[in-house]
Amino acid sequence: MTTTTATATRRRATRGTSPWLLAAAAALPLAFLAIFFVLPVTGMLTRGFAAEGGGVDLGGFADVFGRARTGRVLWFTLWTSTVATLVTTAVGLPLAYVLYRLALPGRRALRAVVAIPFVMPTVVVGVMFRSLLAPGGPLGWLGLDGHWAAILAAFVFFNLAVVTRTVGATWEHLDRRAEDAAATLGASPWTVWRTVTWPALAPTTLSAASVVFLFCSTAFGVVLTLGGLRYGTVETEIYLLTTTLLDLRAAAVLSVVQFAAVAAMLAVTAYLRERAEVTQSRSGATMSPQPRKVTRSAAVPLAVAGLAIAFLLGPIVSLVVGSLRRDGEWTVANYAALGTVTRSNALTTTVWDALAMSARIALAAALLAVALGLLVSIVVSRRPASRRGRATLRVLDAVFMLPLGISAVTVGFGFLITLDRPPLDLRSSVALIPIAQAMVALPLVVRTIAPALRAIDDRQRQAAATLGASPWQVLRVVDLAVVRRPLLAAIGFALAVSLGEFGATSFLSRPDRPTLPVVIYQLVGRPGAENFGMALAASVVLSVLTGVVMAAVERLRVDSVGSF
Amino acid sequence: MAGAASQGAQLPGSSEPPAGLDVRSVTVRFGPTTAVDDVSLALQPGRVLAVLGPSGCGKSTLLRAVAGLEELAGGSIHFAGQDLAGVPTHRRGFAMMFQDGQLFQHLDVAGNIGYPLSLKGIRGSARDEEVSRLLSLVDLQGYAVRRPATLSGGEQQRVALARALAARPRLLLLDEPLSALDRSLRERLAADVRHALTTTHTTAILVTHDHDEAFAIADDLAVMRAGRLIQHGTVPEVFRRPADAQTAQFLGYPTVLDPEAAERLTAYLSEPVRGQAVALRREALRAAPIAERDYRQGLVGTVERVSAARDGWHLEVLVPGIGRLPAIATVDVATRVGDPVALQVERSDVVVLGEGGGA
Missing domain, CATH: 3.40.50.300 (P-loop containing nucleotide triphosphate hydrolases)
Structure with a gap:
């Protein structure tokens, strides 16, 4: 009566790897996380409770929650995130079907199109929607400039990739013969979807949706550039309280609230992901799933997908067109201005210098994130024999996901207030930016590499061991061989994310050596069509760079990139 | 049609x-x-x-x-x-x-x-x-x-x-x-x-x-x-x-003989097969200790391999002019590699290929 499937054997625990080796591998990333994440974040959070002259003071909570503004901000964060998540999921599912399940010509290219927004710098996304919706822009007549609908649209734009890629990766490998079986039993296509496909996709979809909600509710750059002073989320409110109103206590209180909410959501996400892994019956190696022919019955998903692609390309096209126009004329003046520092743009460096700075920082951040991420992935992809071992790994896995949900603003500001005295006086060090960016990219790196390691049949390692390979050799021969492509993909992904990172960088960037997203934000904030034109041109340059990096990543065909 | x-x-x-x-x-x-x-x-x-x-x-x-x-x-x-x-x-x-x-x-x-x-x-x-x-x-x-x-x-x-x-x-x-x-x-x-x-x-x-x-x-x-x-x-x-031949092998016939070998194999039967390929079931050939007359009018060969099976001995016998053929022997027949044996052909276990319905 025992289950004798291959999965059962594969799930059997590892005995070979010594726990000491794993502990050693985990120590370095843990130390980094402790110093450069936990310390700054707790430093920031304790400001919310610390009373004058020591002791705990919870009065801050009563004070902050007593303000009408807090309620407004919380409510706005909640409902925009919820609506954006629902819309993103509703559009993302048909899009995933079309791009991952249908034999649509050019679907690889379209998948790349969907992936672009996700690595687009948030500031750029904000600038893009402004250029589209501003009076005089192509959609200026809608009067949505500064409207909440613009924020909502940007959320969907930004997160469609999360749902499409996560669900698509699962859908593509779903055994289509289960659907065939249902069809031969008399189930219509709609019934097949409702009774067979959806139950298999639901956990993954919910997991992706919860990640989208997380991203929306902690979004920063987009809201800051699009919302102006009218609309604020918890994240921008923390920023405002910290930098403009200098109300650190209130900022800390909001950070604590956000942290609690994010931790709860991460727990839910982890639970859903685990269920997603259990319920998926993936097609075996004997039959590779073939995409279905495009037929008339796919008309509705195809239409939705077409609109979604247009929605994704529209702002991008508008951005490029806008960057090539000034005063109603076609011109490259905006690009020519990128090399200038004038009184009107009031920059401290040229855009090209900022770009070089961004590239250097991003490269350092990517290498750091991948080095740490690889160690974390090796550790969390093990399956220890003991219950305690498994529980420990689950906790570790969750801990390294924390940066995903903690407000980048909190991290950035935490750096400033905790790493400002010996032995770690790094406040003025340039090294802080890549470290902060690496912390932001780390969860994405782990999400890219760990699935490949988890997919290794443990018996491969056992076979290598029986042939006389030492644990180190096993790692080299079995694990590293499999992980080479995901590793390259992770470097590219981390590079793209770091290039566009704005939340933490905005705090740490030094005035004389800003990164490109910071410069773009400065340009958007300055009056004058000239500066806005420059912001558009700089955004195009930054997007092209991240786009090129992501195109290279896409060529590696690693499914786990950008899926959660 | x-x-x-x-x-x-x-x-x-x-x-x-x-x-x-x-x-x-x-x-x-x-x-x-x-x-x-x-x-x-x-x-x-x-x-x-x-x-x-x-x-x-x-x-x-x-x-x-x-x-x-x-x-x-x-x-x-x-x-x-x-x-x-x-x-x-x-x-x-x-x-x-x-x-x-x-x-x-x-x-x-x-x-x-x-x-x-x-x-x-x-x-x-x-x-x-x-x-x-x-x-x-x-x-x-x-x-x-x-x-x-x-x-x-x-x-x-x-x-x-x-x-x-x-x-x-x-x-x-x-x-x-x-x-x-x-x-x-x-x-x-x-x-x-x-x-x-x-x-x-x-x-x-x-x-x-x-x-x-x-x-x-x-x-x-x-x-x-x-x-x-x-x-x-x-x-x-x-x-x-x-x-x-391929179909016969796929249907579980271990041996297929070309027309020439088929003719030699069935030469001593009352209805010899002429000009057609045949497939043999494992039971088609039964080995027995050799007798004097077999050298004159019968199929003889040398045992090349012996293995035990549920239904007796499974032999491989080298027959001059035909080649290596599988045969069976009852448990009481003591055979060793190198022994000469007489082979008896069961006509019902020899099927002609492509006869009638085949393409």
């Missing part, structure tokens, strides 16, 4: 359009490769047809085409006189049972078997009764609330069979239903499948690469190779007259 019949493309004597399944010149292509190449078949209601062939011969694709899961590049499929072109899978009433069951993991056993019943609007106690009737048909009483993942491979296939039968299909399609199971289980389950099909009078097509499975379950046999139909007839017809 007469030409087609002589090629064995249709059941012997079937000139009218058949009441059951009628596959006419069906071709299925995947890009440049032709998976099914101009195959024609017919199946009378109530009969079970086994499509036999090596893996990759296109038999599963043919089955999927009948189910409406693959597009035809040419030809047509009719059932009960109706052209099925444009009829989607779920309206054909052809339930399919897959090699690995394809049970719905999110439903329990009763949920799986009840799935097609719910689709037909059968609910409540009627559904429960039908589910338990089908469970007892496949000998799985008491399994209703089990999850598919907790079942053994054989149990999963039983549930899959019950689920397919629950749809009351006009035609049941079985795609290598027992291939994933081990041998003894396969033999037992083959008998159960046959029983379930005959008691429910189900018309069925079975696709398999295992001739024993085909013989145990089917009435008719179609042999496929490289996308083409090689031979088609009742099981005894095909088994007694394999169309060619």
